[in-house]
Amino acid sequence: MSDEYDVVIIGAGAAGIAAARTLSAAGLSLLILEANHRIGGRAHTVTCEGWPIDLGCGWLHSADRNPWTVLAGTLGFDVDRSPPPWGHRFLELGFPTSEQHAARAALEAFDGQVLSSQPATDRAADLLRGTQTWLPFLEAYSSYVNGAQLSEMSIADYRAYITADTRTNWRMPQGYGALIEAAGRALPVRLGIAATAIEAHERRLSVLTTAGRIETPRVIITISTGLLASGALRLPCAVDDRIDAAGRLPLGLADKVWFHLDAPDGFEPDTQAIGNPHRTRTGSYQIRPFGRPLIEGFVGGAAARDLEDGDDLADFAILELVGLFGADIKRRLRLATCSRWGRDPFARGAYSHALPGCSGSRAMLAAPWEDRIYFAGEACAPTDYSTAHGAYASGVAAAQLILDRQFGRA
Ligand SMILES: Cc1cc2nc3c(=O)[nH]c(=O)nc-3n(C[C@H](O)[C@H](O)[C@H](O)COP(=O)(O)OP(=O)(O)OC[C@H]3O[C@@H](n4cnc5c(N)ncnc54)[C@H](O)[C@@H]3O)c2cc1C
Numbered sequence: 001m002s003d004e005y006d007v008v009i010i011g012a013g014a015a016g017i018a019a020a021r022t023l024s025a026a027g028l029s030l031l032i033l034e035a036n037h038r039i040g041g042r043a044h045t046v047t048c049e050g051w052p053i054d055l056g057c058g059w060l061h062s063a064d065r066n067p068w069t070v071l072a073g074t075l076g077f078d079v080d081r082s083p084p085p086w087g088h089r090f091l092e093l094g095f096p097t098s099e100q101h102a103a104r105a106a107l108e109a110f111d112g113q114v115l116s117s118q119p120a121t122d123r124a125a126d127l128l129r130g131t132q133t134w135l136p137f138l139e140a141y142s143s144y145v146n147g148a149q150l151s152e153m154s155i156a157d158y159r160a161y162i163t164a165d166t167r168t169n170w171r172m173p174q175g176y177g178a179l180i181e182a183a184g185r186a187l188p189v190r191l192g193i194a195a196t197a198i199e200a201h202e203r204r205l206s207v208l209t210t211a212g213r214i215e216t217p218r219v220i221i222t223i224s225t226g227l228l229a230s231g232a233l234r235l236p237c238a239v240d241d242r243i244d245a246a247g248r249l250p251l252g253l254a255d256k257v258w259f260h261l262d263a264p265d266g267f268e269p270d271t272q273a274i275g276n277p278h279r280t281r282t283g284s285y286q287i288r289p290f291g292r293p294l295i296e297g298f299v300g301g302a303a304a305r306d307l308e309d310g311d312d313l314a315d316f317a318i319l320e321l322v323g324l325f326g327a328d329i330k331r332r333l334r335l336a337t338c339s340r341w342g343r344d345p346f347a348r349g350a351y352s353h354a355l356p357g358c359s360g361s362r363a364m365l366a367a368p369w370e371d372r373i374y375f376a377g378e379a380c381a382p383t384d385y386s387t388a389h390g391a392y393a394s395g396v397a398a399a400q401l402i403l404d405r406q407f408g409r410a
Helices: 014-025 067-074 097-116 124-128 135-145 155-164 176-184 225-230 237-247 301-306 312-325 327-332 361-366 388-407
Strands: 007-010 030-034 045-048 051-054 189-191 195-200 205-209 212-216 219-221 254-261 271-274 284-287 294-300 333-338 373-375
Touching: 007 014, 007 205, 007 212, 014 030, 014 176, 014 388, 030 212, 045 176, 045 333, 051 176, 051 294, 067 176, 067 388, 097 124, 097 135, 097 155, 124 135, 124 155, 135 294, 135 301, 219 388, 225 237, 237 361, 254 301, 254 312, 284 312, 294 301, 294 312, 301 312, 312 327, 312 333, 327 333, 361 388, 373 388
Parallel strands: 007 030, 007 219, 030 189, 219 373
Antiparallel strands: 045 051, 195 205, 205 212, 254 294, 254 333, 271 284, 284 294
């Protein structure tokens, strides 16, 4: 491999692609190393009987200020701006409207406490005192949005997210993963080549890979915090504090299971159901997204971790769907595919959360070392962490720092 790149980027997910687009537009030479045989990382659209379905990110969160919304327009992708079904179109099945209102009030009260309180601790579960009836619901909700239980969550970190979130959520009929892949298509990516170590010498860095060594003045590392903390990429001791920071920003887990739904006519399009709102270990189901003959099941946290074996997630979802819609649905469901992000060797989880007391770790991880080793990725985003647009912004920020500091281009 040539050693004449201004920047080597490790990882072709949303962050790596955003960094590469920024540097390439500024005329720098670069190479992206991608261990997987596809680009996109935790953004991945596949097709089920011709329908695009997302196994990773699906929603353009904060869509009215999300850079991927703008890129969707540039790259010819449609954006569906109809409001999401959650919150206003939960099916009545096992979840009467009065209970839905009460559950939503509990969630709003919880968010209100996160925003207003100056708690003695930084542990989100400590805000639950006094909440009884809707505690499992709040924990299930946390398992979807954080991939983790509230006892593992920093209040300050969560506050930063919900303060910045605009609550506008759109989606793309052709798939979020397909958009991110399209954004990376023209970039110089080497697929199937993993970086294994970075060695620092006086004036340059050596990137050791599964296909040889590359010399470069600077790198941007975008691999997940799960991988960083595991030591999958050996780094100079000087950045041990960044690795420690990654360990305090572990990945929660969320998985999706997709079914094709035969004879879908009796099922109202674009509705949402929850397996059992009185349980933490339960799935959230999107019924016929975009009116398609599909159902998406979504399970997070410890439940997702337990269900990554074999067909366990599909069996669990079928059982819950039978509980909601009756036994007849079973013969109409055909498993399309499901994710196993916890076992994915290129991710090791879904998205990051800060442990109690550790919200400052995001800034620690994002701090470059000697203007040579830069970090990006969703976990580096101060407020939009855990999302594809946070990953994008972190990639642009790292690229912009390089341009400002080393090429004098603000
Ligand atoms: C089930 C699920 C649902 C989600 N839903 C949403 C949603 O609705 N909206 C939203 O905004 N976000 C969502 N997300 C989160 C979003 O997908 C991620 O935050 C975002 O894609 C992360 O991008 P990244 O570039 O930081 O990391 P990644 O996408 O993980 O990219 C890192 C890349 O590095 C590569 N890599 C790893 N190790 C090496 C190595 N040693 N050498 C070279 N390459 C390496 C990986 O293969 C990967 O391609 C969801 C995620 C999951 C899993």
